[in-house]
Amino acid sequence: MNFDDTPQEAQFRAEVRAWIQANAPKHLEAELSQATFGNSALKSEDPIVAAKAWQKKKAEAGWACLHWPKEYGGRGATPIERVIWGQEEGVYGGLGGLFIIGHGMCGPTLMAWASEDHKRALLPPLASGEHVWCQLFSEPAGGSDLAGLRTRAEPANDGTGDWIIRGQKIWTSGAQNSDYGILITRTDPNVPKHKGLTMFWLDMKSPGIEIRPIKQVNGQSGFNEVFFTDVRIPDAQRLGAVGQGWQVSLTTLMNERLSIGSGMPTGFPDLFNYCLELETADGPAIDDPMVRSRLAQFAVKASGLKYTGMRAISALSKGETPGPENSIGKLVAGASMQELAMFALDLQGQAGVINDPEHSDAAMKFQAMLLRSPATRVEGGTDEILRNIIAERVLGLPGDIRVDKDVPFKDIPTSGRS
Amino acid sequence: MNFDFSDEQKQLRDEARKFLADRSSSKAVRAILEGPEPFDRELWKGMAEMGFLGAAIPEEYGGVGLGHLELCVIAEELGRAVAPVPMVSSIYQAAEALMLVGTETQKQMWLPKLASGEVIGTLALAEASGRVTEKAIKAQVANGKLTGVKSPLADGDVAGLAIVAAREPQGVSLFIVDLDGPGVARETLDTIDPTRSQAKVTFDGAPAERLGEPGQGWRIVSDVLDRAAVLIAFEQVGGSDRALEMARDYALERMAFGRQIGSFQAIKHMLADMYVAATLARSNAYYGAWALSTGSSELPVAAATARVSGTQAYQHCAKNNIQVHGGMGFTWAFDCHLFYRRANGLALAIGSQTTWEDLLIERMRRRNDAPVAA
Numbered sequence: 001m002n003f004d005d006t007p008q009e010a011q012f013r014a015e016v017r018a019w020i021q022a023n024a025p026k027h028l029e030a031e032l033s034q035a036t037f038g039n040s041a042l043k044s045e046d047p048i049v050a051a052k053a054w055q056k057k058k059a060e061a062g063w064a065c066l067h068w069p070k071e072y073g074g075r076g077a078t079p080i081e082r083v084i085w086g087q088e089e090g091v092y093g094g095l096g097g098l099f100i101i102g103h104g105m106c107g108p109t110l111m112a113w114a115s116e117d118h119k120r121a122l123l124p125p126l127a128s129g130e131h132v133w134c135q136l137f138s139e140p141a142g143g144s145d146l147a148g149l150r151t152r153a154e155p156a157n158d159g160t161g162d163w164i165i166r167g168q169k170i171w172t173s174g175a176q177n178s179d180y181g182i183l184i185t186r187t188d189p190n191v192p193k194h195k196g197l198t199m200f201w202l203d204m205k206s207p208g209i210e211i212r213p214i215k216q217v218n219g220q221s222g223f224n225e226v227f228f229t230d231v232r233i234p235d236a237q238r239l240g241a242v243g244q245g246w247q248v249s250l251t252t253l254m255n256e257r258l259s260i261g262s263g264m265p266t267g268f269p270d271l272f273n274y275c276l277e278l279e280t281a282d283g284p285a286i287d288d289p290m291v292r293s294r295l296a297q298f299a300v301k302a303s304g305l306k307y308t309g310m311r312a313i314s315a316l317s318k319g320e321t322p323g324p325e326n327s328i329g330k331l332v333a334g335a336s337m338q339e340l341a342m343f344a345l346d347l348q349g350q351a352g353v354i355n356d357p358e359h360s361d362a363a364m365k366f367q368a369m370l371l372r373s374p375a376t377r378v379e380g381g382t383d384e385i386l387r388n389i390i391a392e393r394v395l396g397l398p399g400d401i402r403v404d405k406d407v408p409f410k411d412i413p414t415s416g417r418s
Numbered sequence: 419m420n421f422d423f424s425d426e427q428k429q430l431r432d433e434a435r436k437f438l439a440d441r442s443s444s445k446a447v448r449a450i451l452e453g454p455e456p457f458d459r460e461l462w463k464g465m466a467e468m469g470f471l472g473a474a475i476p477e478e479y480g481g482v483g484l485g486h487l488e489l490c491v492i493a494e495e496l497g498r499a500v501a502p503v504p505m506v507s508s509i510y511q512a513a514e515a516l517m518l519v520g521t522e523t524q525k526q527m528w529l530p531k532l533a534s535g536e537v538i539g540t541l542a543l544a545e546a547s548g549r550v551t552e553k554a555i556k557a558q559v560a561n562g563k564l565t566g567v568k569s570p571l572a573d574g575d576v577a578g579l580a581i582v583a584a585r586e587p588q589g590v591s592l593f594i595v596d597l598d599g600p601g602v603a604r605e606t607l608d609t610i611d612p613t614r615s616q617a618k619v620t621f622d623g624a625p626a627e628r629l630g631e632p633g634q635g636w637r638i639v640s641d642v643l644d645r646a647a648v649l650i651a652f653e654q655v656g657g658s659d660r661a662l663e664m665a666r667d668y669a670l671e672r673m674a675f676g677r678q679i680g681s682f683q684a685i686k687h688m689l690a691d692m693y694v695a696a697t698l699a700r701s702n703a704y705y706g707a708w709a710l711s712t713g714s715s716e717l718p719v720a721a722a723t724a725r726v727s728g729t730q731a732y733q734h735c736a737k738n739n740i741q742v743h744g745g746m747g748f749t750w751a752f753d754c755h756l757f758y759r760r761a762n763g764l765a766l767a768i769g770s771q772t773t774w775e776d777l778l779i780e781r782m783r784r785r786n787d788a789p790v791a792a
């Protein structure tokens with residue numbers, strides 16, 4: 001049992017480290033290392049410009065999406081090499097938030113389902129950060145129950161074979177900065193809900209698309225409403241067969257959980273350092289047994305996630321597939337972060353209410369966490385859906401009873417109140 | 419990176435699991451729970467023959483000389499099987515203390531007997547209700563004679579060797595005491611987990627031989643308990659997994675309202691949370707195992723982490739296993755209570771949860787203050 005690199009891994013790490021040392025945007029390091037959850041890091045530079053510049057530099061040297069095949073803009077690296085890259089990239093990885101959805105979800109979906117020509121055309125500029133992609137899945141009527149979505153795709157009646165899109169998506173992260181998106185639609189309302197879906201990719205500048213940012217709890221606008229009014233998509237941009245959209249979406253969602261779940265921060269180091277510094281009337285906060293007890297509970301969660309990750313990396317290092325234990329990542333981190341933020345504010349007493357970097361303790365980082373963490377428990381599968389997945393896929397318990405499973409989509413009731 | 423047990427160690431785990439399925443069945447555990455015997459002597463003998471007791475004891479002292487990772491693997495299986503044997507006292511504590519600070523003569527004298535199971539050892543700290551701290555030690559040694567009360571003393575009714583924390587002018591020190599010798603009176607206590615025995619032991623001028631430096635007793639105790647904490651964490655992980663499996667199996671089998679109870683989300687989510695707790699505890703126990711087996715300076719933090727997480731997970735899984743079983747879970751006849759008893763017994767075995775939470779944070783702080791090595 002050890003944490004040592006194999007000789008090949010060590011050599012690869014040295015190569016990565018040397019390149020990052022020589023090429024990383026060092027002038028942003030201090031600022032990026034101050035980043036905390038819910039607090040966008042960069043103030044001195046436009047975050048989008050900085051993110052694209054770093055991604056482009058990586059791509060030119062063959063370090064972008066390095067686990068992708070070379071012909072699609074990657075390096076053909078092994079999964080463990082990708083992990084090593086991530087460890088070495090460190091704070092600069094924080095610049096990549098703009099690309100998480102594109103690289104983590106849209107890319108793998110295209111790789112599995114797009115035509116060869118499209119893959120060669122679309123994937124390299126996605127890898128290099130030239131194009132930003134978004135994921136147009138959730139709708140007012142379809143979040144957890146994604147297959148309940150209502151956005152229609154109908155064949156154009158002009159003989160082109162094109163599709164005409166009408167409807168609305170919601171919670172689309174980064175739509176306002178995106179060049180392309182993957183879009184799931186309903187093509188047949190007369191069959192049960194999972195069977196009438198079809199997936200496309202599309203240009204976000206297509207006529208008929210309107211994007212309206214939504215103001216979030218924390219005042220930021222990371223996500224949007226996206227309206228489709230007679231948007232035309234060529235049939236060649238269909239991913240998978242007509243009616244196969246559900247299977248295609250599973251590729252995306254599986255990859256979503258992998259990229260959102262692993263390496264989630266829990267906020268523990270921030271809380272620990274805060275308790276070290278915080279002076280109360282009775283001495284340092286960290287000497288208070290009640291504080292210690294709470295800190296210890298957060299500490300073992302953070303540590304448990306860290307070493308669960310190490311076990312997964314060990315499996316990768318041996319060429320094995322990591323076990324299901326990684327599915328706990330987002331579930332533990334989201335809830336832990338939220339409770340931790342509440343505890344940190346409690347330690348601040350009545351002043352915990354102040355949400356102002358000039359007047360709040362710890363530069364307001366726990367207030368930012370408090371106001372961002374509810375989203376972690378919802379995005380990419382709610383806590384309840386994740387518990388269902390663990391219960392069903394890991395523990396082998398029965399699926400929920402689905403009353404709408406065999407009913408034609410158009411006959412499913414749409415309101416809980418009659 | 420290979421943050422996992424080796425193939426040979428996994429083989430040992432399979433062997434131990436098979437052996438214990440046969441020799442530490444629910445029937446065997448219940449015989450100790452319900453009968454007059456304080457522990458399963460046949461099982462203990464068998465474990466000695468399999469080399470389980472001496473796994474981490476060097477060959478020159480009668481052990482098998484494998485190492486602590488192997489002992490961790492065995493501990494996990496003992497936890498799964500709720501094995502009714504004095505392993506925590508004799509091997510995780512007494513043998514570890516002797517290996518850490520025993521003189522050559524002391525090691526030659528006692529370790530072979532502990533490895534063969536011929537003598538059972540135990541570490542005597544607690545004297546009364548409340549946190550077990552250095553200050554709370556009142557037992558005294560003067561002129562090589564020990565006076566005082568140790569209660570509860572794990573396996574104190576069956577042990578031949580006690581390593582006792584007692585006061586002398588230099589402070590608290592450790593002493594080796596022959597429990598079969600003069601000046602020792604023992605009384606078995608009723609406890610929440612009779613599958614691991616406890617006693618009240620009164621010393622009245624019992625001959626005591628020094629172990630380790632005078633006045634250094636509590637420092638040594640702390641090192642020994644860290645090692646025991648990691649090993650116990652593996653018992654806790656094994657127990658958590660088994661309790662979760664039982665609950666899962668019952669949830670698949672039991673019908674209510676015309677459905678398997680495992681199809682109700684309240685039950686599914688309870689089981690998912692048990693899985694989460696058990697998974698975190700396993701990963702933390704591995705961290706402890708790594709620190710223990712490599713002699714890392716991280717051990718104090720790693721051990722406390724493994725301990726706090728293990729206790730939390732086992733209590734969580736054991737109590738919810740009963741909940742999933744409904745009324746059946748509360749019967750003597752079902753095995754749920756074996757895990758509930760053991761989970762709550764182990765939670766106290768080497769100090770309470772709040773004690774270890776406190777230690778964990780104190781140690782993280784000290785690590786934080788320590789100058790970074792060049």
Ligand SMILES: Cc1cc2nc3c(=O)[nH]c(=O)nc-3n(C[C@H](O)[C@H](O)[C@H](O)COP(=O)(O)OP(=O)(O)OC[C@H]3O[C@@H](n4cnc5c(N)ncnc54)[C@H](O)[C@@H]3O)c2cc1C
Pocket residue numbers: 101135136137138139140142143144145170171172173174222223375376378379380381382383384385388400683
């Ligand atoms: C910050 C953020 C960013 C997002 N980004 C994107 C994006 O880029 N693209 C995109 O497509 N979507 C995105 N989403 C949407 C996200 O995937 C959905 O919000 C999520 O899946 C939940 O769906 P919902 O909001 O419709 O809630 P609902 O599904 O209505 O859930 C409401 C409540 O009911 C519970 N519930 C629902 N079904 C069940 C069930 N079967 N069992 C038990 N409980 C259940 C839920 O757990 C929840 O507590 C984002 C969301 C957030 C918060």
